[in-house]
Amino acid sequence: MKVFESLNCIVCKEPFARVANQPRSPRHLCCGLAMCHECFEKEQMLAQNERKHQCVPCYPSTSPNFAYFLIDVLSQENALMLTPMGYVLVKPFKIPECPICQDECQETTYSSYCEIKCPTCNRFSPAKYTDVNKQKDRFHGFLNELPEMTRQMEAMTKAHAFIIAGEKQHATRNVKDECSCNECHEENIIDKMFYCSACSFEICAVCAYKKHRLHEAIPLFEKQANQMLMELQEESRNVIKTYKDLVPELHKGLLEGIDIFETKLLSKEEILKDTSTFADYRKKHESFAKIKSTFESYAEDYLPCLRKFDTGVNQLIQTLNETADV
Known part of the structure; x- marks a missing residue:
């Protein structure tokens, strides 16, 4: 299952906390990326060549400088569920709005004076964070990831809906095995009823003989069984197709992550050759x-x-x- 990379620390790759002043709270860096508070404190104590994040301007900061724009995103707990690997989308996400025109900031750009520029009204509103590089900004990265995560959520929701719908239909079917004659309104079990295809009537044996003997009538059980079979096979096809579509999509993201991890790990391990x-x-x-x-x-x-x-x-x-x- 794919998770939001933009909501994970760039150093330890662990998901951020939803609040400030915690070890896992996101800290906003001068380059636009975000690092958890714990990693920042550890990295700051290391020599430049030992740091995993090699951006010099990011470390002189003495104030916590928490990434409140990411904390605002993470505050939507109903939409973002925390898993061991990171955050996944489970409900539609409400994109932050411009405080001036109330339009969604889907193409938000940033000025060098710590302000957010709305793409609709072209006006600036104060931001809670420092100057950023648009190409690297973590919030922009989140918005770029959102469409794919929304598709993943919709696929999972669709699969769940098929299962629930199927269970409800089967439960409804099993409740009733009797029906009433459309002619005399007498109640009887389906096994002793008939279906007149000419009139689309469900009728008892007596009415079938008296009023519909010139029409083609078949046992109602046969008609109901054929209908139930068609519905059952349609449900089976839908459920199985959903998972046939969903599983490769989820594993595609998983395999891509494993490939990236392999490449980076083997590359980093090359530094062992340079140890003295x-x-x-x-x-x-x-x-x-x-x-x-x-x-x-x-x-x-x-x-x-x-x-x-x-x-x-x-x-x-x-x-x-x-x-x-x-």
Whole structure:
């Protein structure tokens, strides 16, 4: 499942806290990116060549400078759900509005005097954060990610809706196995009723003989069974198609993330060649080994669910192969 990268720290990749003054609260950097408060404090204590974020102007700041624009985004708790990997969209997100014209700031640009320029009214309103680079700004990155995350949310919502709708339809079907004759209004079970295709009537055997014997009448059970079969197969096709469309889309983002992680990890590990002492080598080696172990831990948390799904599908296939009486 894809998460908002713009709502994760650029150093530790962990999701930000929703409030200020916490270790995981986002701090706004001069380059436009955002780092959690804890990582910023650690990075600031390191020498320039040891920092993971190599932007010199970002560190002299002595004030917390929390990224309130990201905290405002994260405050929509009903829309953004926190997972171990980051934030995912579960409900439509309300894009912040310009405080002057109340239009959505979808193409927000920034001036060098810490103001937000509305794309509709072209007027500026005070911002809560410092000068930013539009190409790197984290809020702009969030808006760029929003359409894809919205599509992911809609696909998941659609899948859930199909399941709920199917359950409701089956529950409704199972409640009623009797009906009344459209002619004499007598109640009877469906097994003893008939359906006149010429009149579109559900009728009892007596009325079928007296009033509809010149018409083509079939057992009502046969008509109802055919209709239920068509509905069942349509539901099955819809549910399975939804997941056939959804699973590759979700795994596409997952595989892309794994590929990026592999490339960056192998690239960073190349610095081991440049170490001058064994102690330095061992320290960096342990650091990369820890990152790799964390990746394995995330994978091991995810794989049981995937294996369970695969095993369950295979068991259902075996059940269908063994008997027709499911």
